Amino acid sequence: MAMSNGDKTLQSICYKRGSLQLLDQRKLPLETLYLDILDTKDGWEAIKEMVVRGAPAIAIAAALSLAVEASNLASFDGTSDDASVFLSKKLDYLVSSRPTAVNLSDAVIKLKEVIKKAAATAKEANSVFQAYIEAAEVMLEDDVTSNKAIGSYGASFIKNYLKDSQKITVLTHCNTGSLATAGYGTALGVIRALHADGALEKAYCTETRPFNQGSRLTAFEMVHENIPATLIADSAAAALMNAGRVKAVIVGADRVAANGDTANKIGTYSLAVSAMHHAIPFYVAAPLTSVDLSLSSGEEIVIEERSPKELLHTRGGLGEQIAASGILVWNPAFDVTPANVISGIITEKGVITKNGKDTFDIAGFVHKTSGNS
Ligand code: MRU
Secondary structure, three states, X not given: OEEOOOOOOOOOEEEEOOEEEEEOOOOOOXXXXXXXXXXXXXXXXXXXXXXXXXXXXXXXXXXXXXXXXXXXXXXXXXXXXXXXXXXHHHHHHHHOOOOOOHHHHHHHHHHHHHHHHHHHHOOOHHHHHHHHHHHHHHHHHHXXXXXXXXXXXXXXXXXXXXXXXXXXXXXXXXXXXXXXXXXXXXXXXXXXXXHHOOOEEEEEEEOOOOOOHXXXXXXXXXXXXXXXXXXXXXXXXXXXXXXXXXXXXXXXXXXXXXXXXXXXXXXXXXXXXXXXXXXXXXXXXOOHHHEEOOOOOHHHOOOOEOOOHHHHEOHHHOOOEOOOOOOOOOOEOEEEEOHHHOOEEEEOOEEEOOOOOOXXXXXXXXXXXXXXX
16 A cells, blocks of 8 residues: 655655655755665654654654564564564654654554554454554544644634735744645645635745754745745844734644643744734644643643754754854753743644633643544
8 A cells, every 4th residue: 555645745754555765854955865764763763863853744754664664574473462562662662762742652652552452352463563554554644634624724714813914924933844744734734725725925934943944844845835935044033023024923833731832843932922022923733643631731841952963063963063162052952832922723623712811721622622523
């Protein structure tokens, strides 16, 4: 079974049963190189080293790396329970690759349930592997469907909110497009839907220092999709807002706590504070797999710190040294934007608003919409 994201957008994950290739995003936009992922070890390294990044893409790449390993096992000498233990251990290993995006641990929890159920009824190990592989493949398909729904809900909501404007100018951060997901994108999916509706004047994208997901990936996606876009330095965002050139800010999420506090790429918080100062609505677009209801607020979110090299060298650590050896570096990969500066959270089930409060009732929204397709 060959699976793709179903359209002509860029594809970070190329999967067919038994084979997985990941687009090496470190090489973009100058080189298009796919790496073969043969097993969970390759998957873990690809995630850690940013071959694949973006919360939904990390989860799906991890799940599929194990699907490929399971598909290609020459033999497995054990019971269905042994197969379940084998797969669970591999999932625990994969979850240790990057800590902040909840999509990966959410996928692991769901896949472990599938394995457990299969092991309880299956007579042979092979049925457990089969159940796992099928569930991982469904995750790939579901992510695209859910992103398209996010795009559609987000575009309608924003158009409705900004009734007076004929066309909208938005600002986005990091990369939340086809490259960060199984396809279409979250915040970039909303921008894509606005563009398809003829409602987008232009999108501004930040460079997104230090790893430059904005200049390397988002700018590339915008050019590839013919979406009118302008690249700005992260530090130009407040001036752009002050000049009245942005009508809304839309970003993605790595983990959304139950009250709506949102961890996303470092710099998101500054954008939200600037947007509030300039009375510009600030939206988070994320699938419900990015929500972590076990955390009451963002204070509990573990923020990944990455190598000092990302700041000491150009190209987010991949180029030549530019800062003095010996300087200390603080390099958090994410920050937490408090719910009180977020105007709405756009999901595949609709837009969550605060209804005059300071925080979001995400559990209530999930409960109300569960069962809606
Ligand atoms: O470090 P990265 O590139 O994995 O960070 C990605 C982001 O912060 C994205 O905004 C987020 O994962 C949402 S992707 C749809």
